[in-house]
Amino acid sequence: MAAASLPPAAPVTLSAEVRLGYVLKHFRLAYPDCPDVRIGYADAQPQVEIAAGSGDFFAGNTPYPAAPNWREWLGRQVPFFFDDAPSTPLLLFQENKVIIAADIIAAAFYLLSGWQEYFSTERDRHRRFPYAASVQKQYDFVTLPVVNYYFDVLKTAVEYVSGRPLRPRRWGQQQANFAAFISHDIDNLRSAWKAPTKAAFQQRQFGLFGKLLWQHFTQPDAWDNLEDVAAATAQYGARSTFFILPTHGRASDGTPNADYPHSIQLLQRLHKLSEAGCEINLHGSIGTALDEWQLGYENGLLERVGLSGGLRFHYLRWDARRTFAVLSESDFVFDSTLCFAEHFGFRHSYCLPFYPFDFTSERATDFLEIPLNVMDATLHHPNYLRLAPEEILPALTPVFAEIKRFGGVASVLWHNENFDPNNTQTGPRQFHEIMRHLQQQGAAFQTGREIWEAYTAEPAAPTHNS
Ligand SMILES: [Zn+2]
Structure with missing residues (x-):
């Protein structure tokens, strides 16, 4: 491509x-x-x-x-x-x-x-x-x-x-100076075994190769870890927001969608996570940013788990000329797709949720955008940045400080596969460093739906100055 x-x-x-x-x-x-x-x-x-x-x-x-x-x-x-x-x-x-x-x-x-x-x-x-x-x-x-x-x-x-001081928005019951939104796109639940098994074969370590294959057929995959992810986030008093990809296999352009099939067992697990306070939303597959019918169909597949009305497109696909029309035909109340995959920070130079402008209808959209600031893949990927593990938090600290200064939302995406302890670059250790930092800085951890609710709550009537 x-x-x-x-x-x-x-x-x-x-x-x-x-x-x-x-x-x-x-x-x-x-x-x-x-x-x-x-x-x-x-x-x-x-x-x-x-x-x-x-x-x-x-x-x-x-x-x-x-x-x-x-x-x-x-x-x-x-x-x-x-x-x-x-x-x-x-x-x-x-x-x-x-x-x-x-x-x-x-x-x-x-x-x-x-x-x-x-x-x-x-x-x-x-x-x-x-x-x-x-x-x-x-x-x-x-x-x-x-x-x-x-x-x-x-x-x-x-x-x-x-003659009156203005105060930035405050978040959560504790009226925190800023909010943090922790989310996980679930692209893979079954592929942790692939890379190490392939490497063992290529390095002719056939004993290890056999052991890894045996484990693959007899034990759950290390990436099949949704409950562990929720528990890791809960250590900080936060609740995970999951984006689930109900389309399996490769898209027509060759891009992979989910490595797991959509199943009753998965729906049951998601339902339990939702009952435990996590939030379940749709991760729209390749093509759904251009196709309201497909988008609605996929959302319907997840409906019975208690969805929260949110959306993020897989591969952060977004068509600035067509996706607004797709979303105007749908019932999503918030989206959290917009960031630069290549660099952390602010794609719209703004650290609060906002209503994107639809140039075809010449008005603000009805759905709220909770922009994404940090994606794990951005930090250490051959196509993007190549930060060493110890460089990650120092690189992000100034970004979080800007968000705190203006009462914004620090939005962090950590894929479930990066909770695998074998990932020492953008793995659980780096996730926990970020979470500890956000907690120390006094962030109110909020789910996507909570942010949307706080943002759309009826504002107090403006007070006239004399
Ligand atoms: Zn994805």
Whole structure:
């Protein structure tokens, strides 16, 4: 399979009001106690005035804006796109009014909406938008949640005109500073024996080869470990969210789906895990990101175990031009597919859940995206990063610190096969290091459904300032 190229997408006609509304919706979700302050461009005579800087960019179909201007904020160098006045101070405080010199609404819309993915014609061999084609890669900011920094600028302005401090979202009963979402894609339950048995044969260690074959036929596979995975996560007071792949064998393009058949016994085990507080969701097989019928059929196969309404696509397959239409025909309430497979961090430069923008219907989606920040396979894989085991937690610590700073969700995917003690690169030891760190940092461990419920709970009515 080679990298693919798409035809250019036709331009869309998005008004500045639509972009502003989309961004402010997310700002108010990030700061739920935000008072009712008027924020906008000069023509609306707002209290927080944004300098318009996007020109006719959003009337076109180019994937990338002009290079950003870098400004310091909260001690970080932050890229500001659509910043027409680089030598002007970012904030101009007037009586009862603040002017923001960079168009942070346009820049936040650009990153959060996924504009670059929709208009880019580049796709990798799995037909995903490649990290190599992203502005995050081009300007090296994939580990910085830039939209949260823009929101912090906006928060400072709102605090000035309202005279009230704003507090980021809090999570769970303990009102924690951030949440952690621990999930497991179940691609393999039966293949732990394959690699060591093949290696023993190739190295002509026939005694070992025979022993491994005997074990394979007489003992459960080391990857058939769903209950052990749930127990490992439970050590931290967390509950696992599982994504189950009900399609077995290879897809028509040769990509493997599950190595295990869909069976009554598996459904019974999943039902027990669900009763014990774990969460069971669909891991959509190859092709389901383009096919609402197949997606609905697969979800139906799991229905009796008590599903939680979540979804992640196998191989993180996602078509930025078609998957929204597929999901709009379905009942999923949240998805957790969106990350760069090639690098940990923030694909939409945002560390909270968000509603992706559907450019075909020109509105925010109904389902909530809980973006993925860390996938085990990214950390040590010949195609991605090649971190040594002791480099993993130090590499991730700054990412978790950014998430904590802004009240976000640290979303970690650890496949069940990587709980095999024979995996010393991205295995149980590295998983436990990450979990201990998140616990020490005070994360509220939440399942996908709990995050969705907290995010969609009726907000308190905005308080008017006098
Ligand atoms: Zn998968």
